Amino acid sequence: MELDRLDRDIIGALVEDARATYAEIGQRVGLSASAVKRRVDRLREAGAITGFTARVEPSALGWTTEAYVELFCAGKTSPADIGVAVARHPEVISACTITGEADALLHIRATDVRHVERVIERIAAEPFVVRTKSSIVLSRLIDAPSATPRNESPSPA
Amino acid sequence: MELDRLDRDIIGALVEDARATYAEIGQRVGLSASAVKRRVDRLREAGAITGFTARVEPSALGWTTEAYVELFCAGKTSPADIGVAVARHPEVISACTITGEADALLHIRATDVRHVERVIERIAAEPFVVRTKSSIVLSRLIDAPSATPRNESPSPA
DNA sequence: GCTGAAATTCGACCTCG
DNA sequence: CGAGGTCGAATTTCAGC
Numbered sequence: 001m002e003l004d005r006l007d008r009d010i011i012g013a014l015v016e017d018a019r020a021t022y023a024e025i026g027q028r029v030g031l032s033a034s035a036v037k038r039r040v041d042r043l044r045e046a047g048a049i050t051g052f053t054a055r056v057e058p059s060a061l062g063w064t065t066e067a068y069v070e071l072f073c074a075g076k077t078s079p080a081d082i083g084v085a086v087a088r089h090p091e092v093i094s095a096c097t098i099t100g101e102a103d104a105l106l107h108i109r110a111t112d113v114r115h116v117e118r119v120i121e122r123i124a125a126e127p128f129v130v131r132t133k134s135s136i137v138l139s140r141l142i143d144a145p146s147a148t149p150r151n152e153s154p155s156p157a
Numbered sequence: 158m159e160l161d162r163l164d165r166d167i168i169g170a171l172v173e174d175a176r177a178t179y180a181e182i183g184q185r186v187g188l189s190a191s192a193v194k195r196r197v198d199r200l201r202e203a204g205a206i207t208g209f210t211a212r213v214e215p216s217a218l219g220w221t222t223e224a225y226v227e228l229f230c231a232g233k234t235s236p237a238d239i240g241v242a243v244a245r246h247p248e249v250i251s252a253c254t255i256t257g258e259a260d261a262l263l264h265i266r267a268t269d270v271r272h273v274e275r276v277i278e279r280i281a282a283e284p285f286v287v288r289t290k291s292s293i294v295l296s297r298l299i300d301a302p303s304a305t306p307r308n309e310s311p312s313p314a
Numbered sequence: 315g316c317t318g319a320a321a322t323t324c325g326a327c328c329t330c331g
Numbered sequence: 332c333g334a335g336g337t338c339g340a341a342t343t344t345c346a347g348c
Contacts, residue, residue: 001217003217003218008218011211011213011218014210014211015210015211015213016208016210017208017209017210018175018176018208018209018210018211019175019176019209021342021343021344022343022344022345023342023343031315032315032316033315033343033344033345034315034316034317034344034345034346035315037344037345046217047214047217048213048214048217048218049211049212049213049214050212050213050214051174051175051211051212051302052174052175052176052209052210052211052212053171053172053173053174053175053209053210053212053302054168054171054172054175054206054208054209055206055207055208055209055210056168056172056205056206056207056305057204057205057206057207058305060158060160060203060204060205061160061165061168061205061305061310061311062310062311063305063306063311066253068255068262079295079296079298082298083298083299086298086299087298087299090306090307090309091306091309092299093299093301093305093306093307094297094299094300094301095297095298095299096223096294096295096296096297096298096299097294097295097296097298098225098292098293098294098295099292099293099295100290100291100292102292104298105225105292109305109306111311133257134257135255135256135257135259135262136255136256137253137254137255138236138253138254138255138256139236139253139254140251140252140253141236141239141240141243141244141252141253141254141261142240142243142244142249142250142251142252142253143251144250144251145208145210148213148215148218148220148250148266149220149247149248149250149266150247150250152247152248153218153219154218154219154220154268178321178322178323179322179323179324180321180322188335188336189335189336189337190322190323190324191323191324191325191335191336191337192334192335192336194323194324195334195335196334
């Protein structure tokens, strides 16, 4: 699907404030409220916008500690197997397979360091996990609102 | 600030769908629309909810490649210095200082592998960066909607 | 992009413990 | 006084046109 400048601007506005009214977005991108709504509906339909979510301060909910855990897996473990297994641990908020020595990298949130330790122990107990290597987050420097580069359009230049 | 069950349920509903109406949320948590709005306003005021954002499919916008980059910095580099420097690179969507050998871990999004390479080169050129170690993401297994553990209340047990 | 009907937001006011 | 419910006006959504 092809996204033009207007689509990107609308997405940018919604990433900044998902509860903005169509009129507000329209004013910003130079379109009527109706036109904005039609485009937003189309962008959702097309899967470019997958939903809307609240940004939460994890510490306000008691999640004060985060860590990254590298997983070293047994020879023929499939990414799907890893995915299914780590999905059973709700503290894992993001997981992916990666190049390099480790097979997967997990991002976990916990209530404190002891909780982190227990989660790592539980994950290390998964049959295919050979070894783990973890790093506790000391201070967060950047946390982009979305999974998309900040205020940018793709320009590989 | 103290969050009760109702607050957590409301936050849960908003994390799932930030554009849900107050009436819909109220139905789900057992409150009138007005009561929900009052609590949401209070939660934003208190900073527990920091905003609302659209969830975007990065590939739809052309961001098809992601990578994690470990930064090894010169002896007395402060986290703040790292933060300021990496914030200049829009491809860095998340960054934090961590325990372990590396000093910081960056998550970057790019249009392709060549773009990743260029970004790493630019970051490696920062004066305080001694060395980098990067991993390209092969496949994403989990991507939680929010920075908060999935469908969970903190229960370190 | 405009228009009008339906739905939602949002403040005011009232009630309860 | 804090927290919830109800009501009505203003705003927003949304489906034609």
